[in-house]
Amino acid sequence: MHGAGNDFIVLNGIDQDLSGLTREQWQTLAHRQFGIGADQILLVEKATRADADFKYRIFNADGGEVEQCGNGSRCFVRFVIDQNLSDKNPLRVEVAHTVLTLKSHPDGQIEVDMGAPIFEHSHIPFNSNGLASMQKFHETLYALSLDMPATHDSFVGVLSMGNPHAVQLVSDVASAPVLEEGPSIEQHPAFPNRVNAGYMQIVNRNEIQLRVYERGAGETLACGTGACAAVVSGIRRGLLDSPVRVHTRGGDLQIAWGGLVNGIAQNVIMTGPAVTVFEGKTTI
Known part of the structure; x- marks a missing residue:
């Protein structure tokens, strides 16, 4: 998937357990010559918080896990809709340190409440x-x-x-x-x-x-x-x-x-x- 050219592998971690993948395996998947190729990998999982519908984790192309990805959050919404994982709109999704609210518009655009910027x-x-x-x-x-x-x-x-x-x-x-x-x-x-x-x-x-x-x-x-x-x-x-x-x-x-x-x-x-x-x- 891509959001304005920022491209992602999006994996269903609800129907299969992918929690044991290593950093090297994430790197291989993201490699554009030896794997599928992507800027980041998104792993969609069941929520662990009562106030969220889903959880997703983000892995960079170097295999490291990171906290947040704005373009990825929009692709998450499209993935959940297209894979018939939910018909809720808006959706609430758990990321590393917060819960995001995401809304799909009739024109296909995705609106994301990214939370407040942090200056401290x-x-x-x-x-x-x-x-x-x-x-x-x-x-x-x-x-x-x-x-x-x-x-x-x-x-x-x-x-x-x-x-x-x-x-x-x-x-x-x-x-x-x-x-x-x-x-x-x-x-x-x-x-x-x-x-x-x-x-x-x-x-x-x-x-x-x-x-x-x-x-x-x-x-x-x-x-x-x-x-x-x-x-x-x-x-x-x-x-x-x-x-x-x-x-x-x-x-x-x-x-x-x-x-x-x-x-x-x-x-x-x-x-x-x-x-x-x-x-x-x-x-x-």
């Missing part, structure tokens, strides 16, 4: 000790020292959408050093669990271009949590107004965020496509 450093997690910083409207930006010559303003906004993101502003996303710089940001020691590196170009106050170097997957054609993080960062910098159309290399997403109300961060709403490419079986 210990919860991202992010260690800003020793980093230069600057204030941009309501957001504090941090300079990440990288083992390469600086080609542009590398100050980043840092937040979590259930997974960590470092968002920087660039004048031209097409020429941004995503592949050259992304791995160094992903592995930067300020992020103990690594980080997703976002590169955002402002088109106007309701439109951006975005590329993301994803933790454990490399650059993908789209990143749902990355789109949410970029829009939240842009609004906090005073550069964007909700809702925002996010143009990725694989398609468009719409992100809405109401900011902070009485000091409390509102939930981020993401809407976008989810497409089934093919179905099949493989032997592990």
Whole structure:
């Protein structure tokens, strides 16, 4: 399946027990030459919480399990509907640290309540000790020292959408050093669990271009949590107004965020496509 070009293997873990697969087996499945090929693998399972209809787990192409995936959550909804696992709409799904609410629209678009962005450093997690910083409207930006010559303003906004993101502003996303710089940001020691590196170009106050170097997957054609993080960062910098159309290399997403109300961060709403490419079986 894919959500705006961010592609997934989606596995039914309800009717078969796949909990014993190893990191190496997940890597093989995700390998584009030796396996099926995907940015991430989604494993749909029975819920373990009373307030959820399903649970799903997310494995990156490197075999590591991660907390959250925005484009994957939309593909989860399409999978559950197409496989006749549920006819509920909206659905509530359990991920690593929270429960998401997901709704299918008649036009095929999927709306996901992504929850509230997280800014507290210990919860991202992010260690800003020793980093230069600057204030941009309501957001504090941090300079990440990288083992390469600086080609542009590398100050980043840092937040979590259930997974960590470092968002920087660039004048031209097409020429941004995503592949050259992304791995160094992903592995930067300020992020103990690594980080997703976002590169955002402002088109106007309701439109951006975005590329993301994803933790454990490399650059993908789209990143749902990355789109949410970029829009939240842009609004906090005073550069964007909700809702925002996010143009990725694989398609468009719409992100809405109401900011902070009485000091409390509102939930981020993401809407976008989810497409089934093919179905099949493989032997592990």
